[in-house]
Amino acid sequence: MKAAVVTVGDEILIGQIVDTNSAYIAKAFDKIGIGVYEMLSISDERQHILQTLAFLQNRVDVVVITGGLGPTKDDVTKTTLCEYFDDHLVRNEAVEAHVVELIEKALKRTASQINKDQALVPSKAKVLHNAFGTAPGMWLKRGDTIFISLPGVPYEMKGLIDNEVVPRLVAEFERPYIIHKTIMTYGQGESIVAERIAEWENNLPEHIKLAYLPSPGKVRLRLSTRGTDEAFLRNGIEVEAAKLNDIIGDIIVGFDEDETMEVVLGRLLAQKGKTLAAAESCTGGKIAQMITSVPGSSAYFMGSAVTYATDSKVNILKVEQQLIDVFSVVSAKVAESMAVNAKKLYKSDYAVSTTGNAGPAKGDAAAEVGTVYIGIATPNGVTSHKFELGQPREKVVARAAEKALELIYQEILKN
């Protein structure tokens, strides 16, 4: 089964908002064996919508259209659907009652005519109940294709996908299995990883696809397959993942895409009953933010001294001014002092520190833009590492934070 996702709205085409609906729908469909063939974002114009519906009809089995269902004049999806399906609007009493109740309850006023007109739907449409808003979902069919129209407000769309669309598709259609497994690797670039696994990749079975998803400091390898025999598919994926583990086990840190370095690190700390602190200059709180994005991180993360200004390194972290004067604020010595002092101040077992120049302009130090020192304090002592992380600013910060987590993870593994 193939689907297409269409988002309607000029706000997307001028870049005013990022479309997150399509990814949500794709993920939900992937889980039930429906592959998304294409995603399109188009304007709120009648002609553009008509063209797109015609283009997709018979090309895919299901089209989900989000947006353009509001009560205002710029919302034209509903009338355009009537045109495409050679239909007219009729009042749905159940929807009108829901609209009146929703407005009274949430806004403590009576529904206006504009509100009530949300209950007008094409006569040929099956209505899908929108528990969280006034615009109902609609389910129509033309040719071999089902067209599903949903409101664009993310939490309304999500409710409709989860509670109405997915259950109906599951009940109505036989679908294949789509199975993915993502292998997370750290520390080597995409091209090196590709070289190491080239022979294995060349011998992958026809029905298993490999994708590389590189990002600063890490590469995710995604194995995908689809078919009707679930056990066969799952087994095939597991066999290949095991082979991969034999080849590049040294850089594999996990087998799930939800397993980010902060999750893996957090689990290791929790297992060992150890605590961590940080002292951040150029990463500006990014390390703390990554670690605390994991629920339950308060059990092992004490905190981070973000000392952005040079003076703060002296005031808060008690780095000796002389060290800064002699070695510069971007130096191995200062990184090490920051880590050691953070460990002491936070009374943690481990601490990690960053000091560097994220750019675009040079800061208080002579170091090149992109130069970052990472300090690692452990119960056994302190070390530091120097990196040249290039540009621009956001890349330097992201890579420095990733590197810091990776280094401290490896250090804790050893102990």
Added chain:
Amino acid sequence: MKAAVVTVGDEILIGQIVDTNSAYIAKAFDKIGIGVYEMLSISDERQHILQTLAFLQNRVDVVVITGGLGPTKDDVTKTTLCEYFDDHLVRNEAVEAHVVELIEKALKRTASQINKDQALVPSKAKVLHNAFGTAPGMWLKRGDTIFISLPGVPYEMKGLIDNEVVPRLVAEFERPYIIHKTIMTYGQGESIVAERIAEWENNLPEHIKLAYLPSPGKVRLRLSTRGTDEAFLRNGIEVEAAKLNDIIGDIIVGFDEDETMEVVLGRLLAQKGKTLAAAESCTGGKIAQMITSVPGSSAYFMGSAVTYATDSKVNILKVEQQLIDVFSVVSAKVAESMAVNAKKLYKSDYAVSTTGNAGPAKGDAAAEVGTVYIGIATPNGVTSHKFELGQPREKVVARAAEKALELIYQEILKN
């Protein structure tokens, strides 16, 4: 001039990642008068790419394709471009030299053959320099349409759009002006706002379009127009905005939205020559990270004491243990003490603090999930504010950080 944006990659179609590239490109194009007609996300398959290029040729003036330019086997954009343009790959020496240098500098190793092959480009392509990565951009033409192929890595794509694509398009083409003005309203729903401005909306000049962008608690009204006479267009928009202000001035709170709070706050601090520090518990470094995402922030931001564990609030921030015992760690008193002590420790003019429960589980305090206290220390004293920010965790952190920046901004404005 009309453009289309195509993102290539199965990771988008299975919902593994959200496409943010398209919105960035659309925004950049909108500023130079190029309207994006359509956005498409398609698979890494040769046939699908060929079909899409053919569909867009002569339908739009410019097609930007991102993704599929990596060095691994799943990246097929370059060979597919060769097929579409009836072309072959040639080695570009400048690109190869850049690749070799980049790999040596960043990774401290010599470039492999896979790396060097990034320098293979279609012979008909103009090469666009990718300062931040190894995959060059490419500029090709067929029929009346320009095809621009860019890497999918966001910071590489951004560099190419800003430094190569936009300047070339500006130099080569006459473009109309596209002008938007967004009016932010608070406190009334979309349908009420629509009723209040119905008469004005009916009388809008033909060339001015109105869009409603509702979100919880607020409605943004966007006026858009395009044409060749900039003064005429700007004046038209201003006249209509002024009329709108006469009708719904009571709920209008502002006229722009591009300026994030961290940019506005940073400019205010720089103007006043004042400095800021933070003390973060539940926001876990998010405030620091937002502020330091602005280049030049080291001039006014001293740092943040991320004190995630309760003990750290005592050890680092010198919050009195008794205060925590009596009032609980999630309390107005503790938020205020954190702010005051951060201001003292960092020797800053202002400080902002957060303490709360981001969930999903309750922490060291009795407070409900979603409860956050924000403390504000100024040269004149200290205040605090309590918020109930609901769930889930990521929303609580994001809203608490936004609120904190907003409160400190208002406080600095007053002084």
